Amino acid sequence: MDKSKRKAVIAGNWKMNKTPKEAAALLDELAPLVRNANCGVVVCPPYVGLAVALEKTAGTGIGVGAQNVHFEKSGAFTGEIAAGMLAEMGLTHAIVGHSERRQYFGETDETVNKRAKAAVEAGLTAIVCVGENLTEREQGVTVDLVRLQTKIALLGFSAEEMQMVIIAYEPVWAIGTGRTATADQAEEVCAAIRAQLAELYGQDVADSVTIQYGGSMNAQNAEELLAKPNVDGGLIGGASLKPADFAAIVKAASR
Ligand code: PGA
Secondary structure (H helix, E strand, O other): OOOOHHHOOOEEOOOOOOOOHHHHHHHHHHHHHHHOOOOOOEOOOHHHHHHHHHHOOOOOOOHHHHEEEEEEEOOOOOOOOOOHHHHOOOOOOOOHHHHHHHHHHOHHHHHHHHHHHHHHHHHOEEEEEEHHHHHHHHOOOOHHHHHHHHHHOOOOOOOOOHHHHHEEOOOHHHHHOOOOOOHHHHHHHHHHEEEHHHHHHHHHHHHHHOOEEEOOOOOOOHHHHHHHHHHHHHEOHHHHOOOOHHHHHHHHHHO
C-alpha cells in the first residue's frame, strides 16, 4: 500500500467549544507548534469562530473548516448555513455527517449525501463521517454498514470530485469515550472503505483518497493508528482543544 499517493490530514473538530476569543487564543498557541507540519492541518471551530480562525491562520498553511453545511444554496432554512457562504469566507473544508449530527439532529445517509455534494460543488473539501455504533459492532455488521454508508454518501460523485472528499471512519462507541478502536480495528474498516471506493471508482482513485480515523485519537495512540496502511489521518475531537496534544498528533502524522 503506497501512502504517498494521498495526503495525511489531521483535522480538529472543536464541536460546540470555544468562544471567538477563546478560539483566537487557542490558535495563537497552536500555529507555531504546527509550523513544520508535513501533513494537512485543519481546524473546525463553531461557526461564530470561523472569521477569527481565518484571521489567525492566514499564511500558516492551516485550513479552516465548518462542522456542517446545508445542501441548498439559499432560502427559507432558518438557522442553517450554505456551503457557498462558507467558501466565500475562505474556508477549505466542511465536516459532513458527523455521528452527533446523525444522532441528535436527524441527519440521514441521504442528507449526508446532499450536504457533501453541496460542499464539494462550492469548492470545499468534504470530510464525510461514517461509522457504526456499539450494537452494530456487536452484531458483526460494521464492515457492511460502513461500506453502505460510504456508498450512499457518495451517490452522484464523479471520480474527479473524489479529489475533494475525505472519508472519516469514526466508530460511534469510540467518540468522546476514551475508548479508542485498536489500530487493527481501525485498519480493518478503513481498508474496507477503500475497497468500496475501488469498487465505485477504480483502484487509482481509491488509493488517492484520504481516509481518517476518529474516536478518542490522542497524543499517545496516534502514532500506532497512523502507522496502519489505510489510516491516512485523524479527525480529532477532545484532543484538538489542547494545542500541545493536537500538535503531537500532527507530528505523528508528519513522520
Ligand atoms: P473525540 O471526537 O476525539 O473526542 O473522540 C472525535 C470526533 O467526534 O470527531
